[in-house]
Amino acid sequence: MYKVVASDMDETFLDGQHQIPAPNLGALARMRELGVLFVPSSGRPYQSIMANFADIDQGLMQGTYVISYNGAFINRYGDPEPLMRTLIDRASLEWLYAWAVEHRQAVHVYTASGTTYTQFLPPEEEEYVQGIAGVVRVDDSIHDLSFAAGEELVKIIFMDTDFSKCKRIGEELEPKLDPALVDITYSSNRYVEFVPAGVNKGTGLKHLAELLGISIAETIGVGDAANDLEMIQAAGLGVGVANITDDVRPYCGLVLDTHGEDGAFPELVARVLEPEHAAA
Incomplete structure (x- = not known):
């Protein structure tokens, strides 16, 4: 049973104006109902990621986490003090x-x-x-x-x-x-x-799984480009949005039909999370 969906932000979860597409808000609500944590995972800083969620119902993100700087930092959602941090030389x-x-x-x-x-x-x-x-x-x-x-x-x-x-x-x-x-x-x-060195979204997801006390097999990693590759490979299910780059596409267990900017997460919920919970 998948417990975490970790997702890249730009070109994956957000539209071209760095906003959350309306369909993805509905998907966040459904993931919350299913007991699945949605975890933003981005190359951008924690504060920048938090700004993307400033205007939504904060209950949708309660109790979750943020992976930032390509996996170098992990924060509890809403807490600017990182649980883990790695600086460059x-x-x-x-x-x-x-x-x-x-x-x-x-x-x-x-x-x-x-x-x-x-x-x-x-x-x-x-x-x-x-x-x-x-x-x-x-x-x-x-x-x-x-x-x-x-x-x-x-x-x-x-x-x-x-x-x-x-x-x-x-x-x-x-x-x-x-x-x-x-x-x-x-x-x-x-x-x-x-x-x-040694920092990527895959190691960030592994550290988060350890923090949560879950298996990495219970996670989904969603992305669109090379800096998402290690997360896609590490997760129990690696998912690409329709605009996934050709170099990463072969490593995905699932490629969605929807482009990230159009709001691809209802498709992920419908194709993966809903059937899994229906069968449980």
């Missing part, structure tokens, strides 16, 4: 930031406080991040991390609308980074992400 992030400055590469720097600093963004990315809480634009004339002085750092990502360029950047920089300190993943068809 600061020297590695500083080197990556210097590379971004040298190449005028669009960059997001994530802090443990929940602030995400952005720089060198193209207009389409500027527009995209306007709907995300906690994003602070840094003037392009600043070429050091003085804007994050005193901040603990969690990860750094580079952005390009040409996803093949993101892949090339990852391949170019991987041999220059210590694999004991930094891992590389990809998301949203425009990001290459540099995260603490």
Whole structure:
């Protein structure tokens, strides 16, 4: 019997305006009735994820948890103090930031406080991040991390609308980074992400299962891109929304017919959770 549905947020649970589609609100209510915890699992900070749920009935999320920063942090829903936290090696992030400055590469720097600093963004990315809480634009004339002085750092990502360029950047920089300190993943068809070594949404889900005292087999992981892969593989059932990327699709036990932005979770409830509980 599945007890947890852990889901990516952007392009999976949210629409293109970072809002929860109405069908997914109904699915949250039904999961609550069935006794299934819905757990947001995102590369974004906890505070940013919480902003997505600010205007809904908070009873739908009572007693659940949030996995953030690609699995680096776990919080109880509504409690800003993390139960688990992992930071990136600061020297590695500083080197990556210097590379971004040298190449005028669009960059997001994530802090443990929940602030995400952005720089060198193209207009389409500027527009995209306007709907995300906690994003602070840094003037392009600043070429050091003085804007994050005193901040603990969690990860750094580079952005390009040409996803093949993101892949090339990852391949170019991987041999220059210590694999004991930094891992590389990809998301949203425009990001290459540099995260603490050993951190991913799969390890985050495993830690949460241990915290809840349940088997990982009792979890469902839902996503759309490469940074969801480990969660999809770790979960008892790995699920992709219809817009799942081709590199992750083969690892899914189920691919839904509904795109994430259209509200895919009623389909998940109808195809997996309802039949399971009817048979119990």
